[in-house]
Amino acid sequence: MQQIDWIILVVTLLSIVSFGVYKTRGSKDVKDFILGNNETPWHVVGLSVMATQASAITFLSTPGQAYHDGMGFVQFYFGLPIAMVVICMTFIPIYHRLKVYTAYEYLEQRFDLKTRSLAAMLFLIQRGLGTGLTIYAPSIILSTILGWNLTAMNILIGILVIIYTVSGGTKAVNVTQKQQMFVIMSGMFITFFLILHYLPNDMTFSNALHIAGANDKMDIVDFSFDPEKRYTFWSGITGGFFLALAYFGTDQSQVGRYLSGKSVKESQMGLIMNGLLKVPMQFFILLTGVMVFVFFQFNDVPLNFNPNNKIAVEQTVYKEEYNNLEAKLVTLSEEKKELNLLYIDHLNQNYDNPILRQQLIGLSGKEKELREEAKVLISKADNKTETNDKDYVFIHFILNYLPQGLIGLLLAVILSAAMSSSASGLTALASTTAIDIYKRNLKGVKSDKHYVNATKVFTLLWGIIAILFACVGTLFENLIQLVNIVGSVFYGTVLGIFLVGFYIKFVKAQAIFWSTVVSQLAIFYIYYLDVVSFLWLNFIGAMLTIIIAILLQFTIFNTPKAVKLQSEL
Structure with a gap:
């Protein structure tokens, strides 16, 4: 990296953090700190929702996924637009009508305290892991490629996020995510067109697509029913739908984004914006990865994109064999x-x-x-x-082939994405801990200021926990898949609770609570057996929770009151 890259990187990140602190300092009460005082316009809601999901993992791993496996990963998002419509019609009106701070408050009103607490705890576990991963992902890759200290990277990203989330809460997250999305998309568009510029002079974009197609990179839709295939049309439209429904409908990191909307309509418009733009955005990022693949058909390519792997081999007796392969x-x-x-x-x-x-x-x-x-x-x-090098493909291209200045911008893109998703995660973890655990179980009346300060303390604590998790994390096959796997293991069960609450009125608290416990344990076991793609876990978890809850309500918990309600239905 040259001096100009460092200047662009540092100025971009510090500007975002400073702007977030300046614009949102001094939250007056809990509503202001957690819900942004319900002042967020629809387009900011939409951008904030997109930025929360578009972590650094998206921009590091997705191009590498496309480089190795082609465009098929886009099928993962096919169910998302349908999920947005369902959430707009059902979830948002209920949340706004009940004036909740978190999604899990609804569960106590519909069922009881222990069901609310269980759902909140499941969320805290998976989102705590997920937030640690959003910090760890760019840190492990950038430290490997640039030689930066991994622990220092984890701490740096975590501290930058903590500064403005503790200061301004949800409003700070919303304000900064507008700037971050601008930086992110600007960097990606510039990179895409530079790749096309670097291709041979007589080569058109159509030619590039033909070369990608000849290498099986343009197989976008797979209608196979093979359950072992990770990404198919059917897994995307079902498992992807249930994952999106759970993530956007019950995960506080997303629910908090649209609960801050000015009105039901503004929140709905923000989610519809996300539904319309998310699949094209992911398609574009994947296509960028495919163009990187085409670029390397005409340029030198490493045997393994992770430089540490070559270093490891060169220190052993396998050095000569590796050199022969090169x-x-x-x-x-x-x-x-x-x-x-x-x-x-x-x-x-x-x-x-x-x-x-x-x-x-x-x-x-x-x-x-x-x-x-x-x-x-x-x-x-x-x-x-870790021999799999998917996560290193795009950063290798950035550092070795992009011009000075743009390298700093692309690194700012990666770190901005890490900060945006981490900030949403921390505010969600803090608000859930403060409202669903701390406030609900605290005896006595406390002032709004007390709960604002408590939420800030929980934001700091969760930030430290996320940093610690990032410092002891390990690299799996592909980071974008790992994040989705963590979500899929928990999301289906939590979604099942909400679906029962919204649509199956005769099921009561005892049945849904024990149904949740049983189905979550079953999902752990199914994942351990590794018999289906992780995407199906969302569908299986939701269905298990619903079916078991109905069976328990009709049998073990079939009280006279429940019988009366059933007859009315």
Whole structure:
């Protein structure tokens, strides 16, 4: 990194933090601190909802996901627009009518205190883990690539977030996320068009898509019913729908965003905005990753994008074998480049040469084999290292091929995204702890100022917990998948509670409480068995909670009052 990159990075981050503190200092009461005094316009609600979900993991991992596996990951979001409509019709009107600070307040009014507390605790566990991951993800990658200290990175990101969230609460999150989304999308659009500019001169965007298609990167929709396939149309439209319904409808990090809206209509418009823009945004980020793949068909590409893996191998007896694989990859890359240029010539003559296409597929297969052999050697050199390099693809491209100045902007994009999602997570954790746990169980009357200060203290405590978790975290197969896995393990069960509360009126507190306990334990076991894609856990968890609750209500908890209610229905 050059001096100009450092200047752009530091100025961007400090400007966002300073602006957030300045605009939102001095919250008057709990409503102001947690709900932003219900002054948020619909477009800010929409941007805040998008920024909360679009963490640094999105911009680090998603392009790498597309580089390796193509555009199919976009199917994960197919159920999201439908979920937005359901939430706008059911969840938002109920939350606003009851004037709740958190989603879980509703559960006590519908069921009882222990059900509210259980749902709140499940949320605190998964969101605590998720917030730690949003800090850890950019830290592990940037520390690996740039040589920065991992612990210092975790602490830096955490402190920056804590400063303005403690100062201004929800309003500070909303204000800063507008700036962060501007930085994020500006950086991504500039990068996308630069990639296209770096491609060979006689190569059109259409040619680039043909090359991506020849390498199976443009298979967007898969209608397979194979339950072991992670991303299909059916898993996206069902599992993705239930995940989005749970995340946006019951996760306080999102509920808090639209509860701050000026009115029911403003909140609904903000969510509809998210429903309309989220899939195109993810499609664009994935397409950027595919264009990075096309770029590397004409430029030098590492055998493994994680530089630490090569360092680890070079210190062992496997160094020579690894170097031989690298030499083979260089030869293969030259052959691919020549073949791709020839393929482009044919495309420019409106001829998609099937022979060349098959040859390109064959070379891609050989490259995959070389990479798998490299992973075996890396594992032999250090069996504790993560051989999967998806999360390092995009940052490798940024640091090695983007011009000075833009590198600083893209790093600001990554850190801004980390800050935006972490800030939403911390405010949600703090408000849930303050309102659902602390205030609900505190005896005596306390002032609004007391609860504002308590929420600030909980924000600080959760910030420290998130930093500590980030400092002891471990890198899984792919960070974007890990975050979604953590959510899927918990979200389905919590969603089931809310769906029963909204739509199945005869089910009462005892039945839903024990149904939640049983279904959550069942989901843990199903995930441990690894028999279905994690996306299906959302659907399974919700259905288990609903079905078991109904069965318990009809059997064990079938009181005379319940019988009367059933007959009325």
